[in-house]
Amino acid sequence: MALNNLETITQDMRRLDAFLREGLDDANKKGISLNRTKHARLLNMACGRADETEVLNKLLLEKSESTELIGVDLRHREIEMAQTRWTNLGEKSDAQFLNFDATKLNEHQSLQDKNDIAFFRHQNFWNGPKIWREIFENSIDTVKEDGLIMITSYFDKEHELAVKELTDQGLELVSDIKNEQSRLILPSCEKSVDRHLAIFKKR
Numbered sequence: 001m002a003l004n005n006l007e008t009i010t011q012d013m014r015r016l017d018a019f020l021r022e023g024l025d026d027a028n029k030k031g032i033s034l035n036r037t038k039h040a041r042l043l044n045m046a047c048g049r050a051d052e053t054e055v056l057n058k059l060l061l062e063k064s065e066s067t068e069l070i071g072v073d074l075r076h077r078e079i080e081m082a083q084t085r086w087t088n089l090g091e092k093s094d095a096q097f098l099n100f101d102a103t104k105l106n107e108h109q110s111l112q113d114k115n116d117i118a119f120f121r122h123q124n125f126w127n128g129p130k131i132w133r134e135i136f137e138n139s140i141d142t143v144k145e146d147g148l149i150m151i152t153s154y155f156d157k158e159h160e161l162a163v164k165e166l167t168d169q170g171l172e173l174v175s176d177i178k179n180e181q182s183r184l185i186l187p188s189c190e191k192s193v194d195r196h197l198a199i200f201k202k203r
């Protein structure tokens, strides 16, 4: 990866870390927080290269003794990149990256029932509502009753659509914040990195 690209990603990750903490603090004001648990498991759906793996792991480790992060994406190349990059998160943590169609998540028995968080960075609901409805439904099913569902979005309309979909699916919205520091992807466009964050719980 080119150095300037790496620097940009590092800065995005710094902003994402702060943004996730802001969202969790906001949820906390409503009495909702990340589970304190011995072993935390997070499902990172449609994770692509999963740049955010270390940021997520650090957050989980503040509340648990050990962690497991499972990334899923259709794109083989991105999954390979994630696998190569995140081989060693330290002795308390394990990360796996799986290359399969997330609409088929319910066919993967070992990924059911035990997840503390289903995370979707830059979810893509607006681009394929039928497929994403299924991805959301299957993922929510795997989250523990007291777990969280978190999404980030690149632009306002897609965020609005995804939030509506998830609340229509019966989730309770516990935080919905905008990142004023978010990096514009192109100077003139309304699309930026981790522009919105929404956190939901099951009812």
Ligand SMILES: C[S@@+](CC[C@H](N)C(=O)[O-])C[C@H]1O[C@@H](n2cnc3c(N)ncnc32)[C@H](O)[C@@H]1O
Residues within 6 Å of the ligand: 045, 046, 047, 048, 049, 050, 072, 073, 074, 075, 078, 100, 101, 102, 103, 120, 121, 122, 123, 124, 131, 135
């Ligand atoms: C907007 S990108 C976000 C990628 C990554 N989370 C990020 O923030 O950079 C959407 C991702 O959804 C993945 N995707 C789309 N449909 C999928 C499916 N049915 N199963 C798994 N991944 C899927 C794409 O391969 C792509 O990596």
